[in-house]
Amino acid sequence: MTDSKHGNPQILYEVGDKPPHLLSATLGLQTVVLILAGITMTPLIALQAVGLVDQAGDWVVFAALVISGLTTILQARPVAGFGAGHVLFMGTSGAFLAVSIAALEQGGLPLLGTLVAASALFQFVFARNMALFRRIVTPTVGGTVVTLIAVTIMPIAFEKLSHLPQDHAGHPLAAVWTAIISLVAMLAVTFYSSGKMRLWGPVIGILVGSLAAFGFGLTDFSSIGQASWAGLPQASWPGLDLSFEPSFWWLLPGFAIVTIIGALETFGDGIAIQEVSQRTPKPVDYKVVQGAVSADGLGNLLSGLMGTLPNTTYSTSISVVDMTGVAARRVGVYGGAILFLLAFCPKLSALLQCIPQPVVGAYILMLLVLLFAHGIRLVISDGLDFDNGIVFGLSFWLGIGFQNLQIFRAEMSPGFHELLDNGMTAGGMAAVVLSWLVSLKSARSYRAKFDMTPDAFRAAQDFVDRHARGAGWTGRDRNRLALVVEEAFVLLTERAEGQGARSVTVRMQPRGQVAEVEIVSAPLGTNVQTLLDELPPASKVDEDDFALRLLRHMTESVRHEEFHNADFLAMTVRREGRDDLRM
Numbered sequence: 001m002t003d004s005k006h007g008n009p010q011i012l013y014e015v016g017d018k019p020p021h022l023l024s025a026t027l028g029l030q031t032v033v034l035i036l037a038g039i040t041m042t043p044l045i046a047l048q049a050v051g052l053v054d055q056a057g058d059w060v061v062f063a064a065l066v067i068s069g070l071t072t073i074l075q076a077r078p079v080a081g082f083g084a085g086h087v088l089f090m091g092t093s094g095a096f097l098a099v100s101i102a103a104l105e106q107g108g109l110p111l112l113g114t115l116v117a118a119s120a121l122f123q124f125v126f127a128r129n130m131a132l133f134r135r136i137v138t139p140t141v142g143g144t145v146v147t148l149i150a151v152t153i154m155p156i157a158f159e160k161l162s163h164l165p166q167d168h169a170g171h172p173l174a175a176v177w178t179a180i181i182s183l184v185a186m187l188a189v190t191f192y193s194s195g196k197m198r199l200w201g202p203v204i205g206i207l208v209g210s211l212a213a214f215g216f217g218l219t220d221f222s223s224i225g226q227a228s229w230a231g232l233p234q235a236s237w238p239g240l241d242l243s244f245e246p247s248f249w250w251l252l253p254g255f256a257i258v259t260i261i262g263a264l265e266t267f268g269d270g271i272a273i274q275e276v277s278q279r280t281p282k283p284v285d286y287k288v289v290q291g292a293v294s295a296d297g298l299g300n301l302l303s304g305l306m307g308t309l310p311n312t313t314y315s316t317s318i319s320v321v322d323m324t325g326v327a328a329r330r331v332g333v334y335g336g337a338i339l340f341l342l343a344f345c346p347k348l349s350a351l352l353q354c355i356p357q358p359v360v361g362a363y364i365l366m367l368l369v370l371l372f373a374h375g376i377r378l379v380i381s382d383g384l385d386f387d388n389g390i391v392f393g394l395s396f397w398l399g400i401g402f403q404n405l406q407i408f409r410a411e412m413s414p415g416f417h418e419l420l421d422n423g424m425t426a427g428g429m430a431a432v433v434l435s436w437l438v439s440l441k442s443a444r445s446y447r448a449k450f451d452m453t454p455d456a457f458r459a460a461q462d463f464v465d466r467h468a469r470g471a472g473w474t475g476r477d478r479n480r481l482a483l484v485v486e487e488a489f490v491l492l493t494e495r496a497e498g499q500g501a502r503s504v505t506v507r508m509q510p511r512g513q514v515a516e517v518e519i520v521s522a523p524l525g526t527n528v529q530t531l532l533d534e535l536p537p538a539s540k541v542d543e544d545d546f547a548l549r550l551l552r553h554m555t556e557s558v559r560h561e562e563f564h565n566a567d568f569l570a571m572t573v574r575r576e577g578r579d580d581l582r583m
Contacts, residue, residue, distance in 0.1 A: 010322075010325045011276075011277065011278065011279045011325050011326075011327055012325040012326055013325070013326045013327060013328040014277065014278060014279065014327055014328070015085065015086055015087075015277050015278075015327050015328060015329055016328075016329070017327075017328045018328060018330060019326055019328050019330060019331075021330070021334075023326070024326075024328065024330040024331045024333075024334050025334045025338075027326055027331045027334075027335075028331050028332070028333075028334035028335030028336075028337075028338055029334075029335070029338055031089055031316060031317065031331075031335050032089075032335050032338045032339055032342075035089055035091050035314050035316050036342075037202055037203055037206060037363070038091050038092060038094070038202075038314070038367075039064050039065060039068050039091035039092045039311075039339070040061045040064060040065065040092075040348075041355070041360065041363065042064075042091075042092040042093070042094050042097065042309060043060035043061065043064050043092055043308050043309045044057055044060065044061065044360075045097065045156070045360065045364060046060075046097055046100045046101050046104060046309060047060060047104070048160075048357075048360070049101045049104070049156050050101060050104045050105050052104060052108065052109070055235065056109055056235050056238060056307075057235075058233035058234055058235050058346060058350070059233045059235035059236070059237070059238065059307065059308075060109075060307070060308040060309070061233075061343075061348075062232070062233040062343050062344075063303065063306040063307060063308035063343075064091075064092050064303075064308045064309065064311070065339050065340065065342050065343035066306070066340060066343040067090075067299055067302045067303050067306065067308070067311055068089075068090045068091050068092070068299075068311055068336075068339045069336045069337065069338070069339030069340030069341075069342075069343065070299075070302070070336065070340060071090040071295055071296075071298065071299035071302075071311060071336075072088070072089050072090045072332055072335055072336030072339060073332065073333055073336035073337065073340075074295045074298070074336075075087075075088040075089075075090060075292060075295050075313070075332060075336075076088075076329040076330075076331075076332030076333050076336065077329060077332075077333060078291050078295070081290070081291055081294060081564065082291060082294045082295045082298055083291050083292070083294075083295045084270055084273065084288050084289070084291045084292035084295065085288060085291065085329065086270075086273045086274065086277055086288065086292075086327070086329070086332070087273065087277070087317055087321055087327060087328070087329065087331050087332040087335075088269060088270070088273055088292060088313045088314075088317050088332065089313070089314045089316065089317045089332065089335055089336075090295075090296070090299055090311045090312065090313060090314065090336075091311055091312070091314045092308070092309050092310075092311055092312075093262055093309065093310050093311055093312035094149070094367055094368075095145075095146065095149050095258050095261060095262050095265075095312070096116075096255075096258055096262075096309050096310050097149065097152075097153050097309075098149055098152035098153055098254075098258075098423075098424045099115075099251065099254040099255050099258055099424065099425065100112055100116075100309050101153075101156075102251060102254070103115050103251055103255075106247040106251065107241050107245075107247060107248075108238070108241075109238035109239075109307045110238050110239050110240055110241035110307070111241040111247065111248065111251075112304075112307070112309075113238065113239070113240050113241070113303075113304045113305065113306070113307040113308075114240045114241045114242065114244075114248065114304065115248065115251055115252060115255045115304070116255065116300055116301075116303050116304030116309070116310050117240070117300075117301055117303075117304025117305055118252060118255070118304070119252065119255035119256050119258075119259040119300065119304075119310075120259065120297050120298075120300035120301035120303075120304060120310070121301075122256045122259050122260060123259050123260070123262070123263050123293065123294075123296060123297030123300060124294065124297045126259075126260055126263045126293065126297075127263065127290050127293040127294040127297060128290075128564075128565070129565075130267070130286070130289070130290055130293065130563060131286075131561070131563055131566060131568060133260075135439050136432065136435050136436050136439055138388075138435055139264070139378045139379065140378070140379050140388045140391050140392055140431070140435065141261070141264075141391070141428070141431040141432055141435050142261045142264040142265065142375075142378050143375040143376065143377070143378030143379035143380075143392065144375070144379065144391065144392050144395045144396055144399075144427060144428070144431040145257060145258065145261045145375070145424060145427065145428040145431065146261065146265075146372070146375030146378060147372050147375035147376060147379075147396060148375075148395075148396065148399040148400075148403075148423050148424040148427040148428065149258075149368075149375075149424050150368040150369070150372035150375070151372075151399065151400060151403065151423055151424075152399075152403055152423045152424045153364065153368055154365075154368055156364065157361050157362075157364035157365045157368060158361070158365075159361070160179075160357045160358060160360055160361030160364065161175070161176070161179040161358055161361040161362065161365070162175050162176055162179070162358070163175055163357035163358060163361065164218070165218065165220075170216055170217045170218075171216060174213075174216035174217070174218055175216075175218065175356075175357070175358040176358070177212065177216065178209055178212050178213045178216055178218060178356060178358040178359060179209070179358035179359070179361055179362045181208060181209055181212040182205050182206070182208060182209025182212070182358065182359045182362035182363070183205070183362040183365065183366070185204055185205040185208035185209065186201050186202055186204070186205030186362065186363075186366050187201075187366075189201035189204050189205070190366075201366075202363060202366060202367070205359075205362065205363065205366070206355060206359055206363055209356070209358070209359035209362060210355055210356065210359055213356035213358065213359055218356040218358070219354060219356055220354060221354055224347060224350045224351055224354060226350070227346040227347040227350035228346050228347065229345060229346075229347050230344055230345060230346075231344065231346050232344065232346075233346060234346070237306070237307060238307040239307070240304075240305070240307075253425060253429065254424065254425035254428070257424075257425060257428040257429065257432070258424065258428070259300065259310070261428070262296065262300075262310070262312045263293050263296060263297070265312060265313070265315075266289075266292050266293050266296045266312060266313045267289055267292075267293060269292065269313040269315055269317070269318060270288055270289035270291075270292035270293065270313075271284050271289060272315070272318045273292075273317065273318050273321065273327075274288060276318055276321050276322045276327070277321060277327035278327075281533070282530065282533075283527050283529040283530055283533075283560060284561070285527075285562060286561050286562055286563050287562055287563060287564050290563060290564055292313060296311070296312055296313060299311040299312075317332075379392050387438045387441075388438075390434065391431055391434040391435055391438060392431075394430065394434065395427045395428070395430040395431035395434060396427060398426060398427055398430045399423035399424060399426050399427020399428070399430070400423055400427075401423075401426075402423055402426035402427070403423025403424075403426070404423075444509070445507050445508065445509035446463070446467045446507070446508045446509070447505055447506070447507045447508075448460070448463045448505070448506055449503055449504070449505050449506075450463075450503065450504055450505075450506060451502070451503050451504075452489070452492060452493055452502040452503060452504050452521065453493065456489065457485055457486050457489035457490075460485050460489065460506050461482045461485050461486060463506060463508065464481050464482065464485050464506065464508050464517060465478050465481065465482055467508045467510065468481050468508070468510060468515060471510035471515070473510070473515070473575060474576075476576075477573075477575050477576060480554050480573055481515060481517065481573055483550065483554055484517060484551065484554050484555060484571050484573055485506070485517060487547045487548075487550045487551045487554070488517070488519055488551065488569060488571060489519075490547045491528060491531075491547055491548070491551070492504065492519065492521055492524065492569070502521065502522055503521075504519050504520060504521040505519070505520040505521075506518070506519055506520075507519075507520070512575075513574060513575045513576075514556065514572055514573065514574050514575065515572070515573050515575070516570055516571070516572050516573075517570070517571050517573065518568060518569065518570040518571075519568075519569045519570075520566055520567070520568055520569075521566065521567050521569070522565075522566065522567070523562065523563070523564065523565070523566065523567055524562075524567050527560050527562060528548075528551075528558060528560040528569055529558060529559065529560045530560075531548055532548055532551070532552050532558060535548055535549065535552070551571070554573065555571045555572060555573055556572045556573060556574045557571070557572045558570070558571050558572075559571075
């Protein structure tokens, strides 16, 4: 049998279809409205935290919209391996708020831009070698870091909830009531609506809160009238800080960790968008996922060069595709074009900067609550067993301890203060180290390299049989393993014909009652899972299908992961297996 997969029978237009232009543009605009607040307010929140919003607010919004638009189009229409080929809207990443504020405090936008551009290189490496990191940078690590992001930023939200302008002469509780009204509006829409309406919760909360703030005299719209409808931002490009002083090197690990965690989220979005975009179930194409992560990395590189916060894929894209049934690339192209054009509307930037601080605080609070919940779901999705519980719990509390300056503060040098005073960085580093230690204690695996020739399977069989015997497997079970290796080699050599000399790496890992045999080869161009799913009924047996049918019968599961630089064919065989024949 193959691993379970999902399809979406409600899909009206699949990825390659061409729905009417008006429908595509309308759906693109709808998604833009849903994500616009996240794209534009996240960089403004970072600038407000350090008092730079007046000098550079319009520039960071302009840059964020330009890059979000271009990378959204790139996700829909891939170029040279960059892009998923699916509707994946891009926008500013809230995950970078904590480290971005730290960078802005140390060196302003020039230092932030250099750090963002440098950390994007880690994402390119991750995308290129995604399969190598899958056992260390796990969902547990990602979930831990995401929860700590919320913990790190939450004090900023709390401070804004009661913020009053210095010249405010109205009700002393105006900020408190504005924040409460904003939060209640967001919660009401979130709790008591469903489907499409729930996605509008943050936007409605901002509108209702802003109206309440206007009633309390907390708004100043003078800058909106002075801004033009079309044009370039008044602020200029902030440049890059290429001095590479110690603050750069102390902050870089934090940026690198969040970059990889952001890549993990894009990894998940790249899988999810495939599942909701096709009518019939198909195996996940990891080349699509690599393209999504690569485009994300390119967006981060451009964000750094232009001097704004990094971007990432927005999961809202998946919800919209799932609800509307329209997965056509054309929607992503139109949506990206709309985002790009909005960048050249300075009045939009001025309007966003007029949103009162208590409303912004309520929005940040909801954003972080959702981010925290997302982190918990990531941890649980990885299986919250004893080991993962230790990784999550210890890393989380170490992060809080360092964030609150309660661990080894007096014993550390000032340089380490810059690195570890950020709870997300400290906890994230702890999670990566602990995850690596856990990976070392897993059942031992054995590897060997063989030529992909019709006769090489005998050497591979001997290799697998030798280690199965060492793990206590009986002759009958070892015979089953040998047959699995033989049929897998038959399939692989058939599909490698005419492609020159090739070699494969065979990994054998016995784990109690099961053993996993994984064959790593150059890209084959054909997914074995798909071939197994497309087998005709047993009554229509074809000699060409015999190897596939034997492979399906002898294994408990077959997983074929295709990447740009390698294919991973993993087959799980159970000891003392079934006697039923399902040819």
